[in-house]
Amino acid sequence: MSLTVVGSIAFDSVRTPFGERERMLGGSAVHFALSARLFTDVHVVGPVGDDFSQEHIELLSERGIDVSGIERVPGGETFVWRGHYEYDLNVAHTDETRLNVFGEFEPKLSDASRSAETLFLANIQPDLQRRVRGQCEGARLAALDSMNLWIETARDSLVAAIGEVDCLILNDAEVRQLTEEANLARAAAAAMEMGPRVIVAKQGEYGSAMFTEDGFFALPGFPLEDVRDPTGAGDSFAGGFLGYLDGQGVIGPGGAGEVDHQTLRLAMAHGTVLASFNVEDFGTERIARLGRDEIDQRLRELQAMTAFG
Amino acid sequence: MSLTVVGSIAFDSVRTPFGERERMLGGSAVHFALSARLFTDVHVVGPVGDDFSQEHIELLSERGIDVSGIERVPGGETFVWRGHYEYDLNVAHTDETRLNVFGEFEPKLSDASRSAETLFLANIQPDLQRRVRGQCEGARLAALDSMNLWIETARDSLVAAIGEVDCLILNDAEVRQLTEEANLARAAAAAMEMGPRVIVAKQGEYGSAMFTEDGFFALPGFPLEDVRDPTGAGDSFAGGFLGYLDGQGVIGPGGAGEVDHQTLRLAMAHGTVLASFNVEDFGTERIARLGRDEIDQRLRELQAMTAFG
Numbered sequence: 264m265s266l267t268v269v270g271s272i273a274f275d276s277v278r279t280p281f282g283e284r285e286r287m288l289g290g291s292a293v294h295f296a297l298s299a300r301l302f303t304d305v306h307v308v309g310p311v312g313d314d315f316s317q318e319h320i321e322l323l324s325e326r327g328i329d330v331s332g333i334e335r336v337p338g339g340e341t342f343v344w345r346g347h348y349e350y351d352l353n354v355a356h357t358d359e360t361r362l363n364v365f366g367e368f369e370p371k372l373s374d375a376s377r378s379a380e381t382l383f384l385a386n387i388q389p390d391l392q393r394r395v396r397g398q399c400e401g402a403r404l405a406a407l408d409s410m411n412l413w414i415e416t417a418r419d420s421l422v423a424a425i426g427e428v429d430c431l432i433l434n435d436a437e438v439r440q441l442t443e444e445a446n447l448a449r450a451a452a453a454a455m456e457m458g459p460r461v462i463v464a465k466q467g468e469y470g471s472a473m474f475t476e477d478g479f480f481a482l483p484g485f486p487l488e489d490v491r492d493p494t495g496a497g498d499s500f501a502g503g504f505l506g507y508l509d510g511q512g513v514i515g516p517g518g519a520g521e522v523d524h525q526t527l528r529l530a531m532a533h534g535t536v537l538a539s540f541n542v543e544d545f546g547t548e549r550i551a552r553l554g555r556d557e558i559d560q561r562l563r564e565l566q567a568m569t570a571f572g
Numbered sequence: 573m574s575l576t577v578v579g580s581i582a583f584d585s586v587r588t589p590f591g592e593r594e595r596m597l598g599g600s601a602v603h604f605a606l607s608a609r610l611f612t613d614v615h616v617v618g619p620v621g622d623d624f625s626q627e628h629i630e631l632l633s634e635r636g637i638d639v640s641g642i643e644r645v646p647g648g649e650t651f652v653w654r655g656h657y658e659y660d661l662n663v664a665h666t667d668e669t670r671l672n673v674f675g676e677f678e679p680k681l682s683d684a685s686r687s688a689e690t691l692f693l694a695n696i697q698p699d700l701q702r703r704v705r706g707q708c709e710g711a712r713l714a715a716l717d718s719m720n721l722w723i724e725t726a727r728d729s730l731v732a733a734i735g736e737v738d739c740l741i742l743n744d745a746e747v748r749q750l751t752e753e754a755n756l757a758r759a760a761a762a763a764m765e766m767g768p769r770v771i772v773a774k775q776g777e778y779g780s781a782m783f784t785e786d787g788f789f790a791l792p793g794f795p796l797e798d799v800r801d802p803t804g805a806g807d808s809f810a811g812g813f814l815g816y817l818d819g820q821g822v823i824g825p826g827g828a829g830e831v832d833h834q835t836l837r838l839a840m841a842h843g844t845v846l847a848s849f850n851v852e853d854f855g856t857e858r859i860a861r862l863g864r865d866e867i868d869q870r871l872r873e874l875q876a877m878t879a880f881g
Contacts, residue, residue: 351754445660447777448797468756469778472792479877481792483781488757528880562881568788571837572875 265304266509267376267402268295269395270385270498271342271365272309272333275546278347281491287546288319290342291385291408294495296328297550298502298537299383301558302510306376308332308395310364312339322551332376339364352493352542353467372398381509383501384428386410389420396427404522406430406461406505408497414441426458432501435464435472447472448479461527463504463534465497473531477524482531485539485565492545496538499550503537504530536561574613575818576685576711577604578704579694579807580651580674581618581642584855587656590800596855597628599651600694600717603804605637606859607811607846608692610867611819615685617641617704619673621648631860641685648673661802661851662776681707690818692810693737695719698729705736713831715739715770715814717806723750735767741810744773744781756781757788770836772813772843774806782840786833791840794848794874801854805847808859812846813839845870 275289296307306329311319315335324330345359365387372395382402384392386409396405405428413421414437421441425431431438431454435447444450451462451474462474470483507530508522536558543549584598605616615638620628624644633639654668674696681704691711693701695718705714714737722730723746730750734740740747740763744756751762760771760783771783779792816839817831845867852858 446797446799448795452797466778469775470790470792472795479795480880481779481795481877482880483779483790483792486757486781486788486790488755488761490755525880532880566881568790569878569880571789571791571834571841571878572871 264381264509264512265306265375265379266299266381266383266505267306267308267332267372267379267399268292268299268383268385268502269308269370269392270295270383270387272307272311272315273342273344274314275494276343276345277492277494277545279352279492280348280350282545284492284545288322289344289495289546291495291498293323293547294498294541294550295383295385295502296323297326297547298499298541299506299509300326300328301537301553301555302503302506302533303381305329305506306332306373306379308334308370308372308376310334310336310339310368312336312341312364315341322547326551329375332373336364336367346494348493352490355493370395370398377401380404381505382406383505384408384424385498385501389413389417389424392424393420393427396424404429404505404508406432406501408432408501409437411437411440422457425454428459430461430463431459432463432465432504434497435466438462438464448474463531465500467496470535471500471531473527475524475527480524480528480531482535482565482569485535485561486568487539487543490542493542494546496541499541500534500538502534504534507533532562532565533558535565573690573818573821574615574684574688575608575690575692575814576615576617576641576681576688576708577601577608577692577694577811578617578679578701579604579692579696581616581620581624582651582653583623584803585652585654586801586803586854588661588801589657589659591854593801593854597631598653598804598855600804600807602632602856603807603850603859604692604694604811605632606635606856607808607850608815608818609635609637610846610862610864611812611815611842612690614638614815615641615682615688617643617679617681617685619643619645619648619677621645621650621673624650631856635860638684641682645673645676655803657802661799664802679704679707686710689713690814691715692814693717693733694807694810698722698726698733701733702729702736705733713738713814713817715741715810717741717810718746720746720749731766734763737768739770739772740766740768741772741774741813743806744775747771747773757783772840774809776805779844780809780840782836784833784836789833789837789840791844791874791878794844794870795877796848796852799851802851803855805850808850809843809847811843813843816842841871841874842867844874
């Protein structure tokens with residue numbers, strides 16, 4: 264089994280009430296890959312500039328991530344995001360976004376990346392997502408994230424992109440905005456009409472909800488007294504969710520075919536746990552040093568926190 | 573076992589995108605009692621005016637609620653609340669509040685009300701809550717709700733009132749505001765330092781979270797495609813939660829003593845289910861016609877929606 268992620272590779276500068284970091288390794292593809300690699304083989308695809316060092320590459324490759332799809336653009340600069348969080352960490356304020364090499368990015372996937380059984384289209388321009396989707400005909404499970412910007416400026420493209428994936432992973436406010444339905448259950452049903460058979464609504468500290476034709480499932484966020492930096496939590500969630508699914512081997516050509524609802528629930532739990540580790544420290548610091556034993560321990564705790572009757 | 577609730581008895585005028593109602597029976601004590609009566613004997617205490625009809629009294633008494641603590645103030649008018657909800661039902665807009673007879677209310681509890689094993693101090697001025705608490709020395713489990721107004725205008729009284737109860741039931745934003753802690757886990761720990769051993773944070777459509785010394789528990793809101801009027805959801809939750817606990821008979825003098833964590837979790841599930849029925853129709857309409865079989869059915873569904881592994 265293997266998993267390809269296409270998305271941003273970035274330098275993040277972040278300020279929270281608990282500290283400040285300049286030009287940390289970040290971006291949706293990076294946060295996703297560092298989570299997913301704990302469960303399966305990951306190919307990461309995205310552009311970087313001359314300022315992206317060997318050290319950054321090694322942070323990924325030393326953790327078993329296939330970095331051959333990271334395309335270095337000569338004379339270019341890596342994508343930059345600068346933001347801050349107030350005392351209430353639930354709201355991110357973006358202070359600066361510079362697309363840099365990402366503005367001209369035209370993905371050409373390697374054979375290995377194209378043949379992955381699972382594909383994650385992280386939050387990038389939806390026409391770009393469609394072109395990547397078109398190159399990955401072998402993918403048995405394709406998932407997509409997006410954001411309010413594309414709902415507002417490229418809605419038709421986004422709806423077409425959503426129609427080409429099996430699973431939509433969005434913030435719950437974005438599911439509502441996309442479908443113009445204030446009620447989340449109705450919004451999820453409307454999103455399913457666009458094509459995907461699995462809708463995952465991320466709800467920040469409140470956790471996440473999943474809608475499928477088999478029904479509804481929800482998990483709270485893992486309660487933490489120390490949250491240092493929420494950046495990348497959503498992508499870490501997606502990495503845990505899809506990484507676990509791909510690692511289970513049920514979705515590839517040699518697998519058992521359809522993903523059952525119980526496996527999807529366990530994938531939600533893995534996503535929840537990975538997101539919770541991600542926010543415990545700045546950038547990728549916590550997930551980069553994370554091991555399977557810590558994940559399994561927290562999974563058991565999450566299960567104990569949600570069982571009743 | 574029996575349960576006393578002290579709180580508002582009101583006429584609510586509500587407008588939502590799904591309709592409009594004038595002067596419905598409402599108020600925190602009413603919503604609470606109509607939920608709790610499905611599990612145990614309930615005494616409701618609060619003032620009404622001359623405009624409160626026999627028909628309103630009977631809506632409660634015909635459902636087994638002890639209405640002898642409803643005090644009619646000659647020449648007075650019943651508490652009035654008028655509000656509306658926008659397309660997004662998560663935010664209530666208050667258009668009018670007239671305390672009327674509630675402004676002068678000084679509760680004098682009957683022997684039956686005083687001797688209840690469980691006491692719910694619904695959202696009223698905290699000094700009033702303390703005077704009621706003082707009259708109910710026999711209560712083995714006392715719980716309290718409040719609101720941002722009292723945190724802002726009567727904080728010392730509120731903290732003293734909280735120090736005299738076993739269980740605090742607040743919206744999560746209010747737990748944060750009360751303790752000046754942005755992180756909910758830390759806020760709950762700080763609230764527990766004030767005295768209560770159980771903190772329940774209501775989270776609207778996201779569900780609810782419970783903090784005790786035994787740990788954390790959370791449930792999502794029950795997913796509904798048709799929500800008509802959210803008014804009273806929090807009090808219906810509290811009624812299901814405390815009504816179930818009292819009905820289990822574990823907290824009274826003849827019971828097994830301490831409430832265990834598993835029973836508290838089941839109480840959270842009952843609260844969740846009662847809140848979900850409450851919002852399906854205007855005012856008390858849905859809960860007034862609710863039966864135990866519907867509750868048990870939805871409880872099983874909630875359990876199926878939250879189990880994994």
